[in-house]
Amino acid sequence: xxxxxxxxxxxLYSSYLLSGKGYEVNVFDQKKKIGxxxxxxxxxxxxxxxxxxxEKNIIKNRIRKIELHSKNNSQSLSxxxxxxVLDRExxxxxxxxxxxxxxxxxxxxxxxxKKEKNTIxxxxxxxxxIESFRTDFxxxxxxxxxxIYNILNQNTEKNYxxxxxVRAKGSFDKDTFHVYLGSLCPNFFAxxxxxxxxxxxxxxxxxxxxxxxxxxxxxxxxxxxxSIIETQxxxxxxxxxxxxxxxxxxxxxxxxxxQIKSTxxxxxxxxxxxxxxxxxxxxxxxxxxxxxxxxxxxxxxIHLMLxxxxxxxxxxxxxxxxxxxxxxxxxxxxxxxxxxxxxxxxLKIILAEPGLLSFAxxxxx
Ligand SMILES: Cc1cc2nc3c(=O)[nH]c(=O)nc-3n(C[C@H](O)[C@H](O)[C@H](O)COP(=O)(O)OP(=O)(O)OC[C@H]3O[C@@H](n4cnc5c(N)ncnc54)[C@H](O)[C@@H]3O)c2cc1C
Numbered sequence: 001x002x003x004x005x006x007x008x009x010x011x012l013y014s015s016y017l018l019s020g021k022g023y024e025v026n027v028f029d030q031k032k033k034i035g036x037x038x039x040x041x042x043x044x045x046x047x048x049x050x051x052x053x054x055e056k057n058i059i060k061n062r063i064r065k066i067e068l069h070s071k072n073n074s075q076s077l078s079x080x081x082x083x084x085v086l087d088r089e090x091x092x093x094x095x096x097x098x099x100x101x102x103x104x105x106x107x108x109x110x111x112x113x114k115k116e117k118n119t120i121x122x123x124x125x126x127x128x129x130i131e132s133f134r135t136d137f138x139x140x141x142x143x144x145x146x147x148i149y150n151i152l153n154q155n156t157e158k159n160y161x162x163x164x165x166v167r168a169k170g171s172f173d174k175d176t177f178h179v180y181l182g183s184l185c186p187n188f189f190a191x192x193x194x195x196x197x198x199x200x201x202x203x204x205x206x207x208x209x210x211x212x213x214x215x216x217x218x219x220x221x222x223x224x225x226x227s228i229i230e231t232q233x234x235x236x237x238x239x240x241x242x243x244x245x246x247x248x249x250x251x252x253x254x255x256x257x258x259q260i261k262s263t264x265x266x267x268x269x270x271x272x273x274x275x276x277x278x279x280x281x282x283x284x285x286x287x288x289x290x291x292x293x294x295x296x297x298x299x300x301x302i303h304l305m306l307x308x309x310x311x312x313x314x315x316x317x318x319x320x321x322x323x324x325x326x327x328x329x330x331x332x333x334x335x336x337x338x339x340x341x342x343x344x345x346x347l348k349i350i351l352a353e354p355g356l357l358s359f360a361x362x363x364x365x
Contacts (some may be wrong), residue, residue, distance in 0.1 A: 002026070002136040002282075005112040005148060007034050008344070010107075010254025010271035011141030012095035013052070017279035018100035021322045026133060027104060028122055030111040034090035034096045040236030041165060041193050042086035042103050042269050043177065051272045053193045058094055061085040065176040068325065070185065070318035075325035083177060084364070085193055085201075086268070099274045112147060115250070125163070139251045139284060141271075145236035146256035152244045158258065159361045161236040161265060165203020166218070172200045180204075180217070181318040187311045188265070190217045200231070205236055205265055220269040238307075240302045246288045253278055259296060262307035269340055270296055290302040294321055302342045309359070317359060327353050328339045 001017055004011045005246055009027035019025045043063065048054065062082040068075055096106055110127040119132045139150025143201035144160060178192040186340045189239035203222060210233075227332075237258040245252040253259070262272065267284055281288035313321070326330055329352035337345040 001134055002137045002139065003028065003133055004139040005029075005120075006141035006143055006146075006254070006256070007031065007096060007108070008141060008143060008254060009268050010140065010256075010275055011094060012092060012099050012140060013272050014139055014253060014278055015104040015106070016095060016099035016102055017133075017275060018282065019099060021279060021283050022063055023106040023238050023282075025099075026225070027099070027106045028110040028112055029106070030125060031110055032109055033053065034106070038088045038232055039163070039243040040232075040268075041191065041203065042091070043269075043312070044063035044084050044086060044266065045338050045340050046081035046084065048084065048269050048272070051269065051276070054086075054091075055094060058087055058090045059084050061174060062159075063175065063193070065136050065173075065179045066098040066241050067178045068322050069180045069313040070176065070322040073319045073322040075322050075331075077325070077331060077335050079120040085195060090344065098309045112142065112146050114153065114213050115148075121325050124151075135249075136253065137222065139253060139278065140256045141253045142256050144237045145257045146252065148223075148250065149243070149252055149256050152247050152250060152252060156232060156240065156242055156244070158240065158243075159207075159238045161207055161238065162233070163203060163229070163236050164214050164233040165191075165297075166212045166214070166223070166231050167195070167199060168202055168223050169199055169227040170223065172197055177322060181322070182188055182313070184217060184220070184314040185213055192215075203232075213306045236260060236267070238262055239304045241301060241304075244289075244290070247322040250279070251278055251288055257292075259292070261300065261303040263303045263310070264339070266340075272301070298343045302346060306342070311360075321356075321359070322357055324353050327355075329353070339348045 002023050002025045004015050004027045007027050015025045015027045064082050066077045077155040111123045113121040113123050119137050122131050140146050172194040174197050175195050180190040185204040188205045193201040237255050239258045239260055239262050245257045253274050258273050259270040277292040278288050281291045333345050333348050
């Protein structure tokens with residue numbers, strides 16, 4: 001009997017895979033409805049299609065161009081394989097449907113309270129009643145503020161970015177994802193991700209002042225309050241390789257395990273990849289932590305180092321970096337390689353643009 005806490009992408013995909021392997025799986029979530037509220041921009045690389053086939057109605061848009069803006073420069077990249085903009089509500093619901101078809105049971109408005117030996121205590125939020133469920137394996141897919149994280153990691157710090165975005169009406173280039181770098185959003189970036197020609201997800205993430213930074217960004221883009229359809233916000237955990245993700249029969253996955261790219265805050269593809277590692281590790285009695293680190297560890301670490309490096313950049317450094325994208329060799333690598341796996345092209349970009357090494361001093365200043 002497997003209990004999964006959290007019906008987000010990592011928990012639902014794990015439940016689909018494990019029920020497909022014949023396990024009895026219960027998924028518990030405190031939410032009323034799967035996929036809501038949306039707290040995500042939903043942009044993923046085409047790598048997601050190697051993991052799971054997506055129905056057409058889940059893909060809101062295909063992004064063919066990334067335009068990078070520093071304070072005084074702009075350059076664009078034409079993606080060989082378009083990025084996909086997901087409808088996160090429909091995506092999560094689709095994962096729930098395929099999991100249920102495989103036999104997984106999904107229980108909503110049920111909040112995990114604690115684990116006691118081979119049972120877990122769950123609060124039924126509708127009946128205001130505590131129930132217990134026998135559990136051989138407990139999987140914490142319970143997001144950034146995971147209570148199961150606390151069972152395994154009492155002394156390991158978890159840090160976050162605070163993401164905030166609006167869905168706004170306006171006139172947008174449907175093909176282009178805009179990224180704004182530098183003092184406009186220190187230590188991360190601001191974005192415009194179009195859903196279509198007339199609606200875009202406009203936001204940023206930061207460790208502090210995210211609301212005032214977003215207000216400034218909206219002002220710069222001349223986004224008026226009456227064009228805003230909704231505001232969405234959520235925490236983005238910063239990858240920490242020291243987090244313990246498995247002990248005895250307890251496992252952590254997805255945002256609960258901080259399996260997030262620190263450069264972009266993306267975690268959907270990483271959570272799904274880790275779900276595969278987890279289901280195989282349970283079925284084949286392998287070491288889950290070793291398995292997911294084999295698949296994701298090196299790249300998540302590179303993203304973390306790049307983020308630390310970029311966080312020392314000033315506007316003039318970003319101007320110089322964006323200017324380097326005029327280099328056709330560098331451009332070609334960035335246009336053709338998946339940013340989910342930087343380990344496959346880091347060396348190539350340094351060889352293509354040795355000028356990148358001129359930023360090395362930023363590691364120390
Ligand atoms: C503003 C923002 C923008 C983002 N944009 C992108 C993007 O463009 N691309 C991308 O790849 N990623 C993006 N991310 C990250 C992405 O949203 C997450 O990586 C992804 O949702 C993680 O999935 P998960 O299943 O691990 O956790 P979640 O989706 O957070 O699901 C966790 C679930 O656990 C449930 N839960 C928590 N505690 C309990 C409890 N005690 N009992 C029962 N249930 C519980 C919650 O209700 C929730 O449903 C963004 C995040 C934010 C905040």
